[in-house]
Amino acid sequence: MSRPLRVAIGGVHIESSTFSPHRSGAADFEVTRGQALLDRYGWRGEPWAAGVEWVPLVHARALPGGAVEPAAYEAWKEEIVRGLAEAPVDGMLLDIHGAMSVAGRQDAEGDLIAAIRAVIGSGPLVSAAMDLHGNVSPALFDGCDLLTCYRTAPHVDVWETRERAARNLVEALRRGGRPHKALVHVPILLPGEMTSTRVEPARGLYARIPEVEARPGVIDAAIWIGFAWADEPRCRGAVVVTGTDARAAEEGARELGRAFWDARDEFAFVAPAGTMDECLDAALKDDAARPYFISDSGDNPGAGGADDVTYALERMLARPEIRDGRVRAVYASLFDPEAVAGLEGLAVGAPVRVRAGGRLDARPPGPLLLEGTLEALADDPDGGRVASVRVGGLSVFLTSRRMQYRLLESYRRLGVDVAGAGIVTVKIGYLEPELFDAAAGWMLALTPGGVDQDLHRLPYRHLERPIFPLDPGADFDPRPLTG
Structure with missing residues (x-):
């Protein structure tokens, strides 16, 4: 390539309870732009990042809260879209949580990636770094080429995850072509306090990721617990495997999805x-x-x-x-x-x-x-x-x-x-x-x-049913959505 790779960075990072009366407004967010945004990512000096021109857009991050006020979300979305229109890029690192709710919407991150694709088109690659308590909707999966998430709860690998998402993106751009990806939804909805990676079964489940990731043809494997406190159809467990080989990605996603489903009765609170x-x-x-x-x-x-x-x-x-x-x-x-x-x-x-x-x-x-x-x-x-x-x-x-x-x-x-x-x-x-x-x-x-924590007490109306443990008739379909 005659010029350096140009990779944009931006996103809106919050998880939102739709059962909370709180509303998350612009004042609740820490917003970074320009050099301050780039300075968040210390790995820009690593050898794999050499020769990349990083383009800062805007990043807004808040303590979890209630649904985000539409005006705040729309302003940041517009700023991201405008920045991408002004500076054509080869790829984008989408730094998000994955469980943002915006008042009046059902899939905020799906809406954000759709707006991004509308301006950059289908050519550039997009890599998303997420919290394992986020949600992977079909729209988000369709709009991203690479998706990864934390592998620990409590989260002690936040910056490691962001670096992995960026490195996977840069390596994919240098390799050429589009990664293969496979998504398996797992109809399980659990609070994070039942899924800490300090204890089984989550500890063993997440311990399987490095083995899948090390297989020939696999780039990354990720398991999302999902977010239990939003009443949206996308809220459920998910597994995404990306790779250079479609079959390897699909097999890995099916295997991890099945392991998640088979462990469903073992999840319990991490403390009495x-x-x-x-x-x-x-x-x-x-x-x-x-x-x-x-x-x-x-x-x-x-x-x-x-x-x-x-x-x-x-x-x-x-x-x-x-x-x-x-x-x-x-x-x-x-x-x-x-x-x-x-x-x-x-x-x-x-x-x-x-x-x-x-x-x-x-x-x-x-x-x-x-x-x-x-x-x-x-x-x-x-x-x-x-x-x-x-x-x-x-x-x-x-x-x-x-x-x-x-x-x-x-x-x-x-x-x-x-x-x-x-x-x-x-x-x-x-x-x-x-x-x-x-x-x-x-x-x-x-x-x-x-x-x-007692999900049976929450008044879900939009959740996709049946789902474990709310519905005894929930069942697992291992067939992956591919791309």
């Missing part, structure tokens, strides 16, 4: 699970290991919850051991910028009386009155202005931005060392690495919210 009261009963036993973590999983902002359901907090405050200070506990957290603003100007140690939570997702018990003392005020890079209100033995964290308390430094900003706490309730699903290592005991509370 129960109601919030059952979790508290276990945590308050005299012989309970401390710190004892409880996942307030139904309102997990890391999966799209509104982050202000007060159910778990109300159950904690109902326990006399916590109210009177015999047990040191932490609740992280409630999103309530109004409550945080009301604490500004107060001295640490001042008495406070503040109503918090239940403003976005008003499930019972709704806003709670917290009467105690101001323990700390701080600035957090994720949560904005944050506060801790002490009620008896319980520190209640309040934030001005939705955030997930997954890093120990975030607790320390509010003066809390979790090692000294008896109970830590956190709005999360499976524990992220730092919390997992800190926890001496752990249970998953099946609490209400926009990302309720």
